[in-house]
Every structure is written in C-alpha cells, then in structure tokens.
Amino acid sequence: MTETFAPETRFAVPGRIAVSQRAAAVWQTATLTEIRRETPYAATFRFAVPAWTGHLPGQHLMLRLTAGDGYTAQRHYSLASAPDASGHIELTLDHVEDGEVSGWFHTEARPGDRVEVRGPLSGFFAWPGDRPALLIGAGSGVVPLMSMVRHHRAHRLDVPLRLLVSARSPETLIYAREYGPETTPVFTRSAPEGVPVGRLDARHLAPVFAESGDWEAYVCGSNAFAEHASRLLVAAGQPVDRIRIERYG
16 A cells, blocks of 8 residues: 655544644654553553654554664554554554564563654555444454544544454454454454354344445455455445555565
C-alpha cells in the first residue's frame, strides 16, 4: 500500500489534534516505559514519545534499532494505542522465530531502553471514526484494529463498530481481557466449552450484516487470511471499494 501526502497534509481526529505529516518524516526518540504480556508469544510495549503529534487509528510507524557498532535494523509496526495527548504510544509485537527486532524486544528490552520511531505513516488503513466500521483480524492482525476499538470507546462514538477476531485458541487471543460486546472471537484450533471451533465463515458475518449493510470493512492478517476474509465479505454483499486490507507475511 502506498499513500502520497503533501507536506502540509493534516488529518482531523475526533476529540484530538490534527496529525501533521511533516512531523511524521522526522525520527524521534522513544523511551520504553512498560512491557505487558498479552499471550505466551505476544507482548505490548509502551513508549514515551514527547514530540509525538498524534495518529489515526489504523496507522503504523517505522521503528529503528541501532547497535553499538552502528548496525541498524528497521521495521514497520502498527500502532496499538488510540490517539491521545499524553505523548505515549503502544506497539504489540509477536515474538517471531529468528526475528531480529522482535527477538530483541522479547528477550532483551527493558524499561528505560531507547529506540527511534518515525510516523505516523499511511492513511489508507486509517479509520477517522466517522463511518461504521467492520473490523476483521487474525493473530497479530488485530493490533491496528484494536487501536480503532480503543478510539471508539475513548470518545464514546455513536457510529457502529464491530470486530471479528480469529485466533487458534483462547491462550493466543491477543487483548483477550479487553474485548466487549462489539467483539466476536473465532477459534480455529480449540475454544472454551460451548464455543464452536472452526475458521471464520459466512455464519460469523451474517449477524453483522443483518444489523447493518453500511460498513467500511478493515481486514488485517496473513496473506491467506486476508484473501479468505475479503472473499467472505464480497459474498456477503460488501462493495469491493469499501474493503481495506493490510496483510503481512
């Protein structure tokens, strides 16, 4: 996905200051302040970034680590936190096998460590909170969608929002403690007693489309999941030009 912005472009976020794309081009120092375990393989990392100018739910940033010998590694990560004025942001990272950056975060990072960040980046997958949002994610693909859910709650928005999130099991469901009535979990390998096991399918979409057909759909997950979810949406009657997809892998 590629987005081009003029230097003075600004996004208006309900209840929040506008987001300057000029500031997004500058590397800033981010200080790690907190680490929260989400699942055995995922954790949330909270950073203080005093000069952060805000973001839209669904946007991401570039993160840069620099070793003592000058070697650098850069990665794109979705922002998990809702926009706020505190100068803090959160990222939720899977511990990827042999992952250079995620491995450092999960095995070596400690509060007080500093990294560099640049952003926010891309407006394609962003949700300003001004239209009904149907969010569909799998695994760590739920991260940018959770930013949208948190934004919706923080500002008590009246616009409808629904989240369908797929995980292998309850133990691997990221943010499990935070979900409310807007969320339907789907478990593909094992599930709590009384909850069916299986892939996301038309049965999960039917109640959502019965409630409303006026959705802007946001899909985030692996290549295979994104293809599967987008086909389900089209079959359910969702216009193709109102499906936004962010994929990894």
